[in-house]
Amino acid sequence: MGRSPCCDENGLKKGPWTSEEDEKLVQYIQKHGHGSWRALPKLAGLNRCGKSCRLRWTNYLRPDIKRGKFSQDEEQTILHLHSVLGNKWSAIATHLPGRTDNEIKNFWNTHLKKKLIQMGFDPMTHQPRTDLFSSLPHLLALANLGDLMEHHPFDENAVRLQAEAVQLVKLQYLQYLLQSAANITDRETNINLLNSSNPAIKQKPVLNSLQAENPATFSLGNDTTQPLHHPSLLSHLSSDPQVPFGFQTSFNSQGDINPPEDSSWLSPFPTTSSLLSTIIEETSISNLGDATSSTSSYGGGASSGWPELFFDDHIMQEILS
DNA sequence: AATATAGGCAACCGCCAGGGG
């Protein structure tokens, strides 16, 4: 654009802030407010450009900034919002009090994105990746586990991990097949979901508010990027080959038929956020290290929301045949 | 103990949009 960077001006300091500079900036803003950022450095006695001051204040010195690790709730919120808004960090930050867009962006890039990739999800679309290479890490891990088995045939962990890796590969393949089918009706489903006036068709509160705030975001021109939301997807998957995908009859303890708890979620896919929360939950219990902790969470433990039946071989065969 | 590598995060850069003259 031709406009020179503001900090190029003669001898303005760049790089990390010292505590003295921080103190000057904080004291000035507390007394006078920031006013014009361009004028502030001179008035505050700082050898910085205004932009640098603004960034330092908004990202670090502001008194209402929350520090420390992101909570599970915050992670969930970020995932939900990112699946809807994409890389609109400032918009996402408005829903996370005390968190800055920079902090959220960094957290996404260093943690959440990697987790999604590791799980075989495309971090931009939040949908399962369909390219062959995305499964390679898992297949390699599987091969390594097989190797491990040979050398430690009685190692229970190895046996369990290998079994879980197998489940993961199955799961990814199934997701691929499901997605292929669902893509066909995805646009229609989204239209129905968003336009429905039926009170039985509910949306998550955060999505409701987002839709109200950003109607354009919910326009249906970009349906291929719509995330696949369902809080406990696979509980709706049928083990009965007569029952089509996406509709599951469950039974209560008396053996009576239960309707699905929440019939509004039409997509047969898991949400990345629900999966991740499961992983967060379970890795906090059994820390098996990065790669294995993620795969282990797919195994469908009691709290995971991934029914054991999903991983039954005969079911896979029914589905795939 | 020394070095290499990876991860995390603060800060910078370039671009864009909105407002005022």
Next chain:
DNA sequence: CCCCCTGGCGGTTGCCTATAT
């Protein structure tokens, strides 16, 4: 309507620390 200024945003860089070799 145009131009300039300012604030804000998202992408990227580079430093620091932790971990592995």
